[in-house]
Structures are given as structure tokens and as C-alpha cells.
Amino acid sequence: MTSLARLLSDHANRERDPIDNPLLPAWGYSICNHGTRSKNSYLHEGLPWGTVSAEILQPSKKVFWYAYGWPCGQQPEYSDQLFQENSWGKFVPFGFTDGESAEQDTTVLTTIDGEITPFGLQNQTDQQPATANVS
Ligand SMILES: [Zn+2]
Numbered sequence: 001m002t003s004l005a006r007l008l009s010d011h012a013n014r015e016r017d018p019i020d021n022p023l024l025p026a027w028g029y030s031i032c033n034h035g036t037r038s039k040n041s042y043l044h045e046g047l048p049w050g051t052v053s054a055e056i057l058q059p060s061k062k063v064f065w066y067a068y069g070w071p072c073g074q075q076p077e078y079s080d081q082l083f084q085e086n087s088w089g090k091f092v093p094f095g096f097t098d099g100e101s102a103e104q105d106t107t108v109l110t111t112i113d114g115e116i117t118p119f120g121l122q123n124q125t126d127q128q129p130a131t132a133n134v135s
Contacts, residue, residue, distance in 0.1 A: 001065065001130040005091050008032065008054040009072040009132035024049050032072045040079035048080050056091060063125055065091035068114040071132060086114035090129040094120060
């Protein structure tokens with residue numbers, strides 16, 4: 001699990017300025033993408049692009065590993081990097097079922113601010129969270 005967490009926390013080319021990205025301006029270049037316009041304000045029509053969260057599915061163990069925010073756990077540099085101030089910096093394991101219950105097709109594990117819901121707490125597994133330990 002740690003190797004997948006490390007992969008999703010990759011910062012290759014992080015030194016490049018996201019504004020220069022020809023595909024989507026303000027979109028960073030790494031997998032753990034800290035997209036920014038280097039501003040503390042933003043226009044809705046000009047939002048930067050970047051990683052919001054990261055997920056790993058482990059079907060053999062029926063575990064959904066979820067990292068709210070950037071999986072690297074670094075703090076945002078600018079306020080246009082939305083929701084990153086609460087990044088967990090680790091993958092938290094949640095159990096899931098085979099989907100036998102058709103009535104419950106949506107589960108809410110966290111709030112939009114990254115707080116784990118009571119349902120999420122009930123479904124956390126006893127496995128240790130996975131971290132990438134990146135710089
Ligand atoms: Zn990162």
C-alpha cells in the first residue's frame with residue numbers, strides 16, 4: 001500500500017510554474033498536483049487545477065483507502081489551493097461490502113472539510129493509515 005501511496009504523492013516537476021502549463025493554465029505537473037495561480041484570491045472562471053483527494057481501492061481486502069486533500073500532507077502556499085488546509089496527509093482505510101444492499105448506493109465518509117462522518121468512523125478498518133513520506 002505504501003508504494004501506491006508514494007506514487008500518488010509524486011512531486012516530479014513540482015518546481016515548474018503551473019501558470020506555464022499549456023494544457024490547462026495553473027494546472028501543476030506532478031501526480032500530487034499543487035495547481036495554483038500563486039494568488040490568495042481567485043475568480044471562478046479562472047480556478048487553478050490540482051489534486052483534490054486521492055483514492056486506492058483494494059478489492060481483495062474490501063478496503064477503500066482515502067486521502068482527503070493532497071496525499072503528501074503538505075500545507076497550501078496560497079488560498080487558491082482550495083480545501084488543502086485540512087489535508088490528512090495519509091490514506092485512511094475504510095471497509096466496504098459487496099454492494100448487496102441496493103438501497104444504499106451512496107455512502108458519505110467525510111464532510112467537504114475533511115471531517116470523517118459517523119458512518120465513516122463506523123466503517124474504518126483497524127489497519128494502520130498508509131503514508132508516502134515524501135518531501
Ligand atoms: Zn503534494
